[in-house]
Amino acid sequence: MIGRLRGTLLDKQPPWLVVDVAGVGYELEASMTTLVALPGLGEQISLFTHLTVRDDAHLLYGFAREQERALFRALIRVNGIGPKLALAILSGMDEAAFIRCVMDDDVKSLTRLPGVGKKTAERLIIEMRDRFPHWEQPLGMGLPGEGATVPGSTITRQTAWADAEAALVSLGYKPMEAAKMLSGVDETLSTEAMIKAALTRRLAG
Incomplete structure (x- = not known):
């Protein structure tokens, strides 16, 4: 199992990124929350990772925070929630916002996420309420890179x-x-x- 990568950010094409680790380029898929937090190309980064092994592929997912990875792993254990939908959920809201939705029975906010209908939102609330890892409430986002401008034409x-x-x-x-x-x-x-x-x-x- 690959649990963490530290290396140089070679490419970033949302939702994909490539990290060079000792000459090996690892391709990962990440949430927009993590992608926004990353520095520019050529910079050193460190990501928590989750490896999914399928018959046709080995898929690696990257996370800026260990809490985000923990929530991803909790989400994919919910019936009907795969890695793609879990990343979409994490792209639409951070850990704290998701916890609030579950604790407040906020079906409406969850259904604004792609692929999450009313029944899925209700299932998430029921199943996730008892599945949260014992973490502290995440702090405000304040992610580096958010709001950065794109120079040029x-x-x-x-x-x-x-x-x-x-x-x-x-x-x-x-x-x-x-x-x-x-x-x-x-x-x-x-x-x-x-x-x-x-x-x-x-x-x-």
Whole structure:
């Protein structure tokens, strides 16, 4: 089992990233919460990881915080919740927000997440209430990189917007829905910040 990676960030194409560890490039999938927290390419990073072994692939998931990984592992033990949906949930809200939804029976907020219907939200609340690891309440986000701007031309901004839209679609949103979520978002933001802003607006309803 690969539990943690420390190395150089080589590539970042939400929701994917590549980390060079002693000359080996590890491809990982991560939530937008983690991606927004990452520094620029070429910088050193350290991620908690979870490895899923399937018949056709070995999939590695990366997390900026151990608490986020713990919640991911708790989510994928819920009936009907796979890694893709777990990452979508973690992209839409942090650990503290998810805990509040469960403790407050907030079905409405959970159903704003892609792939989470009313029945799934109700199942999450019922099953997760007794499955939380014994962690302290996570602190406020304050993630480095959030709000970072993308220098350059209109083409660069358009590329960032297109990448953000593609990432939202990969999380489970329909193309028209993704475009609507990004409507009005500051186009000078980085791709990751655009996505996070769109997800925050979506959650706020």
